[in-house]
Amino acid sequence: MTTAGIPGFTERVPLGRSGVTVSRVGLGTAPLAGLFSAVGAEQAAATLDTAWTAGIRYFDTAPHYGAGLAERRLGDFLADTGRAREEYTVSTKVGRLLVPGDAAPGDEAFHGDEGLVRVRDYSADGVYRSLAESLERSGLDAFDIVLIHDPDDHWEEAVGGAYPALARLRAEGAVRAIGAGMNQTAMLTRFVIETDLDCVLVAGRYSLLDRSAADELLPLCAKREVGVLVGGVYNSGILADPAPGATYDYAPASEGVLRRALALADRCSAHGVPLAAAALQFPLRHPAVTGVVVGARSPREMTENIAHATTAVPQALWAELDALGTAGR
Numbered sequence: 001m002t003t004a005g006i007p008g009f010t011e012r013v014p015l016g017r018s019g020v021t022v023s024r025v026g027l028g029t030a031p032l033a034g035l036f037s038a039v040g041a042e043q044a045a046a047t048l049d050t051a052w053t054a055g056i057r058y059f060d061t062a063p064h065y066g067a068g069l070a071e072r073r074l075g076d077f078l079a080d081t082g083r084a085r086e087e088y089t090v091s092t093k094v095g096r097l098l099v100p101g102d103a104a105p106g107d108e109a110f111h112g113d114e115g116l117v118r119v120r121d122y123s124a125d126g127v128y129r130s131l132a133e134s135l136e137r138s139g140l141d142a143f144d145i146v147l148i149h150d151p152d153d154h155w156e157e158a159v160g161g162a163y164p165a166l167a168r169l170r171a172e173g174a175v176r177a178i179g180a181g182m183n184q185t186a187m188l189t190r191f192v193i194e195t196d197l198d199c200v201l202v203a204g205r206y207s208l209l210d211r212s213a214a215d216e217l218l219p220l221c222a223k224r225e226v227g228v229l230v231g232g233v234y235n236s237g238i239l240a241d242p243a244p245g246a247t248y249d250y251a252p253a254s255e256g257v258l259r260r261a262l263a264l265a266d267r268c269s270a271h272g273v274p275l276a277a278a279a280l281q282f283p284l285r286h287p288a289v290t291g292v293v294v295g296a297r298s299p300r301e302m303t304e305n306i307a308h309a310t311t312a313v314p315q316a317l318w319a320e321l322d323a324l325g326t327a328g329r
Contacts, residue, residue: 005277005281005309005310005311005312005313006024006025006280006281006284006309006310008024009023009024009025009055009306009309009310010023010024010025010054010055010056010057011023011024012057012089013290013291014227014290015145015177015198015199015227015229015290015291016177016198016199016221016225016226016227016228016290017198017225017226017227018145018176018177018198018199018227019176019177020089020144020145020176020177020198020199020227021089022057022058022089022227022229022290022291023055023056023057023058023089023291024284024290024291024292025056025058025280025291025292025293025294025305025306025309026056026058026059026060026089026229026291026292026293026294027048027051027056027058027059027060027293027294027295027296027302028060028231028293028294028295029059029060029061029062029065029070029071029073029074029295030062030065030066030070030110030295031295031296031297031301032044032047032048032065032066032069032070032073032074032295032296032297033065033066033067033069033070033073033110034066034069034110034111035065035066035109035110035111035295035297036109036111037111037297038111039111039297039298041073043297043298043299044073044077045073045076045077045080046298046299047296047297047298047299047301047302048073048074048077049077049299050296050299050302050303050306051296051302052077054302054306057087057088057089058088058089058090058091058291058293059074059078059088059089059090059091060090060091060092060201060229060231060293061074061090061091061092061093061138062092062093062096062147062149063092063093063094063096063097063098063118063130063133063134063137064093064096064110064118064149064150065110066110066111067098067110067116067117067118068098068116068133068137069110071092071134071137071138072137072138074090074138075137075138075139075140076139078090078138078139078140079139085140085141089144089145090138090140090143090144090145091143091144091145091146091147091201092131092134092138092143092145092146092147093146093147093148093149093181094122094126094127094130094131094146094147094148094149094162094166095120095121095122095126095130095148095149095150095151095154095158095162096118096119096120096121096130096149097118097119097120097121097126097129097130097133098116098117098118098119098133099116099117099119100115100116100117101115101116101117102115102117109250120154122148122151122154122157122158122161122162123157123161123162123165124161124162124164124165126161126162127161127162127165127166127169128165131143131146131169131175142174142175142176143175144175144176144177145175145176145177145178145179145198145199146166146169146175146177146178146179147178147179147180147181147199147201148162148163148166148178148179148180148181148191149180149181150181150182150183151180151182151187152182152184152187155187155190158180159191159194159195163178163191163195166178167195167196170198177198177199177227178197178198178199179197179198179199179200179201179226179227180197180200180201181200181201181202181203181229181231182200182201182202182203183202183203183204183205183232183249184205185202185205185212185213185215185216185217188200188202188217189216189217189220192217192220192221192224192226193220197226198226198227199226199227199228199229199290200217200221200226200227200228200229201229201230201231201293202217202228202229202230202231203230203231203232204231204232204235204236204249205217205232206218206230206282206283206286206289207230207232207233207234207235207239207279207282207283208239208264208275208278208279208282208321208325209235209238209239209248209257209260209261209264209325210235211325213230214286218286218288218289219288221288222287222288227290228286228288228289228290229289229290229291229292229293230283230289230291230292230293231292231293231294232249233279233280233282233283233292233294234276234279234280234294235248235249236248236249236250238253238257238258238261239261239264239275239276239279240275240276240279241276242258242261242262242264242265242275244258246258246261248261260324261275263324264278264321264324267317267320267321267324268317268321270317271313271314271316271317273311273312273313273314273317274308274311276304276308277307277308277309277311277313278313278317278318278321279308280292280294280305280308280309281308281309281311281313282321285318
């Protein structure tokens, strides 16, 4: 038996109980703001156009990405399309304010705007200021989804300041859905237990190499009807191209991780399936997962992502990959 890629990967589906809909595959805008290497404005616009033409209508951004550059580029593109606002869904994030200053070399991985530094602020006032500035940068009248961004070392402020502020904005109708976006599962699980989030964005923790989100977070979200978006499906690169020097969680992959990725690639190759296709489609096999968010820095990369989303993956391959994933834990 073979599955013909992601059924209706551009279909708009409900995000938990929020009333917001997202396409099953969304575009993450971090690469368009110069993640790891600079991206020109024309290339960024062409990448967004490729996604739009393919039917993708969910876009994820953040002030962190290129110090505001991603929000501006996405907003410019959406304004140029002339599309009705209800045709697309946009999420942004709070938790980092942008203030004038010079970042120390190596502070951030983005080649975006110079002269701005990121300051962590998960207070209520910080949320209101962050959203006001994001709206101004993007030119949008509202964001559909707002996520608390990477509050790893700021739980008390995030749950006592950012979350209540977002809950008030949701109650007032200024924001349609609220959530948290992180690279870990423990705090996301705590958010789902202790607050009334509509969704979570978990990056890198539900992939062919790391299935830890399935232990507690995903079952809990399913039980509470909290939408789940999965980012980092390639674990920052290694599952797209498992070659020496590949990155895993934004750092050089260890020899052990590279061996595991190569073993996955070998099984995929035996079935004539690119590893990246299996990596992109893997999270959507879980019933709790609403959609995946993948980045692209060029029309070519976007076209490749679309091809991976529509590649047929045999059930026999999934069985082999599942066996390798279980063995690697």
